[in-house]
Amino acid sequence: MRIALGIEYCGTAFHGWQSQAGGGTVQDALEAALRGIAGGPVGVLCAGRTDAGVHATHQVVHFDTLVERPLTAWVRGVNSHLPEGVAVRWAQPVAAEFHARFSARGRRYRYLLLNRPQRPGLWQGRVGWFHWPLDLAVMQAASARLLGEHDFSAFRAADCQAKSPIKTMSRAEVRQCGNMFVFDFEASAFLHHMVRNLVGTLVYIGKGTQSPSWVDELLQMKDRKLAAPTFSPDGLYFRGPVYEPHWGLPDPDDDFLDGMLK
Structure with a gap:
C-alpha cells in the first residue's frame, strides 16, 4: 500500500x-x-x-x-x-x-520579507529582513519579466544538481502588507537556491541599485556571479507541489500566512 x-x-x-x-x-x-x-x-x-x-x-x-x-x-x-x-x-x-x-507538474514558494529599520523580534527565523526602504512598483515590474520559459542559470547555486537550468515560471508576484513584502513564485520546478537568489535580485532592484531591465540582462548572461547575493533562508516557505486533480489529494490550505499578515 x-x-x-x-x-x-x-x-x-x-x-x-x-x-x-x-x-x-x-x-x-x-x-x-x-x-x-x-x-x-x-x-x-x-x-x-x-x-x-x-x-x-x-x-x-x-x-x-x-x-x-x-x-x-x-x-x-x-x-x-x-x-x-x-x-x-x-x-x-x-x-x-x-x-x-x-x-508533480509544478511547485510553489513564498518568501516573506520584513522591510523596516529594526531587525525582527517576534518574526525571528520566520521572515527575511531588509532595512532600507523598497519600491514595490519596480519590484513588480521586474518580477513580471521572470514569467515564461527561461534559462535560470544566473539564479542557480554552484552545487545545483538539476539536469537543466531551463524552467517555466507561471507566477512571479510581489505585494506589500504593511512593512512586509510577500513574494510568490510558481514554476514547473526550481533550481537549488533559485527563489532566494530571485528575491535577492528583486531587493537590489527595489532599493534602486538596479532597474527592472536588469532581470532581462541576467537571464541573457546566464552567469550567477553577476546577480545579487543569495538571500536568507528564514523567510522562505515551500507551499507545496501542484498535482493533477485525478490524484485526488487535498489542496494546500495555508491561508493562515495571509491571515497573519492582515
Missing part, C-alpha cells in the same frame, strides 16, 4: 529536509515517527527538498508499507512521535503509480 502525507514544518530547528548521517533533519524526524507506528523502518520520498532554515506549509511525501493502520494513526499517531515544529496534516492512500516528486 502506498500512502501520501501532507506535512508542515518550521525549518528553524532542522538541518534541512534530506536525511544525513548526523540526523537533525525533517526527514530523519518523520521516518523515526513513522517507524513507531509501522513497527519497522519506513522510507519516505518528498515533493521538494528544502534547505536548513526553510519552512514548509504543504510538503507532500509518500511511502510504501505492508502494515494496515487507520488513517488517523498516520496523522495523530505519527504526530505523537514527532518533535515540535513538524506535524502531519493529512494522510491518504494513493495509487501505486503516484510519486510525490515525479507526479
Whole structure:
C-alpha cells in the first residue's frame, strides 16, 4: 500500500529536509515517527527538498508499507512521535503509480520579507529582513519579466544538481502588507537556491541599485556571479507541489500566512 502525507514544518530547528548521517533533519524526524507506528523502518520520498532554515506549509511525501493502520494513526499517531515544529496534516492512500516528486507538474514558494529599520523580534527565523526602504512598483515590474520559459542559470547555486537550468515560471508576484513584502513564485520546478537568489535580485532592484531591465540582462548572461547575493533562508516557505486533480489529494490550505499578515 502506498500512502501520501501532507506535512508542515518550521525549518528553524532542522538541518534541512534530506536525511544525513548526523540526523537533525525533517526527514530523519518523520521516518523515526513513522517507524513507531509501522513497527519497522519506513522510507519516505518528498515533493521538494528544502534547505536548513526553510519552512514548509504543504510538503507532500509518500511511502510504501505492508502494515494496515487507520488513517488517523498516520496523522495523530505519527504526530505523537514527532518533535515540535513538524506535524502531519493529512494522510491518504494513493495509487501505486503516484510519486510525490515525479507526479508533480509544478511547485510553489513564498518568501516573506520584513522591510523596516529594526531587525525582527517576534518574526525571528520566520521572515527575511531588509532595512532600507523598497519600491514595490519596480519590484513588480521586474518580477513580471521572470514569467515564461527561461534559462535560470544566473539564479542557480554552484552545487545545483538539476539536469537543466531551463524552467517555466507561471507566477512571479510581489505585494506589500504593511512593512512586509510577500513574494510568490510558481514554476514547473526550481533550481537549488533559485527563489532566494530571485528575491535577492528583486531587493537590489527595489532599493534602486538596479532597474527592472536588469532581470532581462541576467537571464541573457546566464552567469550567477553577476546577480545579487543569495538571500536568507528564514523567510522562505515551500507551499507545496501542484498535482493533477485525478490524484485526488487535498489542496494546500495555508491561508493562515495571509491571515497573519492582515
